[in-house]
Amino acid sequence: TTIDDTIVEHKTSAKQYKEENITDSFQHVVYYVSYHQIYHKPPSQILYHVIYKNPRVLPEIYKVRVSQADVDKFFNWSKRIISGITNDDWKAKPSFKCRWCDYKDLCLESRG
Numbered sequence: 258t259t260i261d262d263t264i265v266e267h268k269t270s271a272k273q274y275k276e277e278n279i280t281d282s283f284q285h286v287v288y289y290v291s292y293h294q295i296y297h298k299p300p301s302q303i304l305y306h307v308i309y310k311n312p313r314v315l316p317e318i319y320k321v322r323v324s325q326a327d328v329d330k331f332f333n334w335s336k337r338i339i340s341g342i343t344n345d346d347w348k349a350k351p352s353f354k355c356r357w358c359d360y361k362d363l364c365l366e367s368r369g
Contacts, residue, residue, distance in 0.1 A: 262301035264288045271310045279305050279319055286331040289323040299323075 266284070268274070279285060285303050292300045305319040341347035355361050 262298075264292060264300045264303045266303070266305045268305055268307045269310060270307055273309070273314065274305075274307045274317060274319070276319055279321055283331045283334065285321045286323055286327050290328060290331070 264285075266288070285305075288303055289299060303321050303323065305321065307317045307319065309316065338347065349364055355364070358364070
């Protein structure tokens with residue numbers, strides 16, 4: 258395993274991060290699955306470097322692990338969303354994340 262197999266996500270935040278901010282998200286699982294799909298092996302590690310907008314708070318590094326249960330949970334979650342959209346049984350939850358969505362121009366919820 259080499260340093261080249263490491264995935265690093267840089268975060269900036271005004272608030273102090275907790276490990277749950279990372280582990281409650283699927284972002285690191287998507288990184289893991291994507292890396293595995295491309296390179297046919299898991300990454301050696303996934304790190305989150307959190308840099309705070311407050312200069313008095315020191316940057317933090319979180320190392321996260323991904324289990325098969327995490328991967329299964331992510332795919333089950335994804336399948337439920339796709340099934341809901343396909344069956345027209347889905348309601349958008351607009352948030353600040355909408356600005357990065359490829360479908361924002363089609364989404365009635367994001368248009369207000």
